[in-house]
Amino acid sequence: MDPVKLTGIAEWPTPTKKKELQSFLGFTNFYRKFIKNYSKVVRALTQLTGNAEWTWGAAQNQAFQQLKKQMAKDVILAIPNKTGCFRVEADASNGAIGAVLSQEQGGVWRPVAFMSKALTTMEHNYEIYDKELLTIMLALSDWCHYLMGALEDVEIWTDHQNLQYFRKPQKLNRRQARWVTELAEYHFVLKHKPGTANVKADLLSRRSDHDQGEDDNGDITVLSPEHFQALIMPTVSETQERVKTITRQKELWDKGIATSLEHERGIIEKNGILYYDNHVYVPQHLAL
Template identity: 35%
Template structure:
């Protein structure tokens, strides 16, 4: 009894939906069958890979030896292999960072990869094949090791340092996937250096008028980074095979993306005029085929030297259009990825707040794409404020209207700082709206709701706030360019030094940084921005400001 945290009776298991089949020695829950211990029917490949990916920790073993190895001894051959790996790991310091995971994919011949690129000419396919053969180790599928330094997670000094006998975290395994809960460790650690992930919108805005684009996907990227000894203790987990520790950077820890992004930018630090990096996604952009081959030669060499591996069949080589970071890229602009649009259109009306948040999250990911988004979604976002799910005709209408907007094929042009930006802004009692254009082509659309305090602003303050918020949101695009702002409030086109309110004085400091020129445009002519800012008068007065999430980080 003392060796287990809890023993659950059959009545509770039945109440929770577990079906215990003693005749066939299995437990069924949520259409997943799990064999009873020590019934050795689990996949040898899964058990072996799990053992090889984790370092066994003998400090705190919640299971007895028979339970620990019951899944690994189905055949004599596998039992001998596991014992050999165990002995080598115990006596070889260098072995811990080699051959930890088996190949994630079969080796692919370079000629085969090149021939699958039907969009390339025969000459281009031949040159691509020669380049891939040059870096055969990079495409071998074997897990590499980042050679520069070991990755470490610093323990927060406010949190008690774990003792040598670190309490293991729970884990869950299935037929094809292994999961562990690292939430407790995430709360007790902090990044060794906070590192900002780039905004997806900024990445897309920089890539205009390219001729060739190659998308590289780093395989098993997190597992390339070896953990130091202190960090290994923080990743101790309990499994049916015993208690183990990660040797390499695991998924599920909040610091992992920061660490990965920092290292990737360090590897490709001097190539950012032609290369974009977002965690494990790398984009290479060139204006000619010869330049593209030279760029790929440098990038692949850097990745191979750093110990990374790439699955060539998951990459896109020398294309003009493809999906990247959740968007569909073309040389002339970008638009929502059809796969994500199809997912939105296929969604049924939500039946609870969780499903509603999922729908709003997908739509908000493309918030720059669709005008009147905030206006259209108001009946739905109001439900998040009240935290009471009450789906009625207004919500159903909003849901259908948003799906109709999503179904339209929106294409945003890439910004060009050599061309003036034309910004049309407007504000209503409840909304802010703006549209950014160049030569009449839309660059971005902006709209959001006013919070309770902002709804008390004067009309001119609301109009000015619309301009300020647009500049803040698209600062990286607008700063340094020639900007023309069109507003239907004539007072904003005069000398703004007459304003004496402290809030407006602070806004002026931001506006002066951009050096925009302001023009008066009647509301009837400024119909786009005006439409973005209009909402029904039935919006509750106590409604809070809509949260604007940052660009999403999984694609």
């Protein structure tokens, strides 16, 4: 087993209080069906999660170390194939980032690799939307040999409410401009999963050894609308806004209207929406 893929687990620090132990057990519980005698192994640990007084002794330490070893041995990270869909679950806390790469095989999502990384001093100062996108960029970079050129769009599960900033044209710094170039190499779709529900990645980003810190180039759209997958059907007003947004993009004007209309006669604009012969012009676009 490649130890690099398991660093998020192998480097998990020994818990010093109940909350830290609960986080570790919460993470391992997701993979209990892959771990032999899971309930027996964790018995000495689960006894400390209730009302019992916190006492970390030899039995607890042995159970903790054994569970980490069995995670590496028994979870048996899936060997990726070329046909299954990939999923990246990513999360950023104030002090660290965490991600899980999985692939659907035989109708079951199997873990392929784990990632957990403390933020640098500079990264600590990033805005929350930059931290969330940083997590995605590092995950894509680490697992590019699996994800670049994937046959199906890579699902990226993250709290993309924090990424709304990038849905609108922004003046980018050099780092963000570099991310734009790198993102163009992948085909992916973002799916919203709040941090409270994105538990596996959330726990990897909040390991106790990661300092949690304190809360805290032209107009370019980093994440275009087609990267965001809606969980509900959009309302009429939302659809109109999408049409407006996409119609305003020059590239879509050039590639959409120029190829679908022989000339501009009969085209009028009203409230940001184009009409042709009194019909709403809807660009050919995945977001619509």
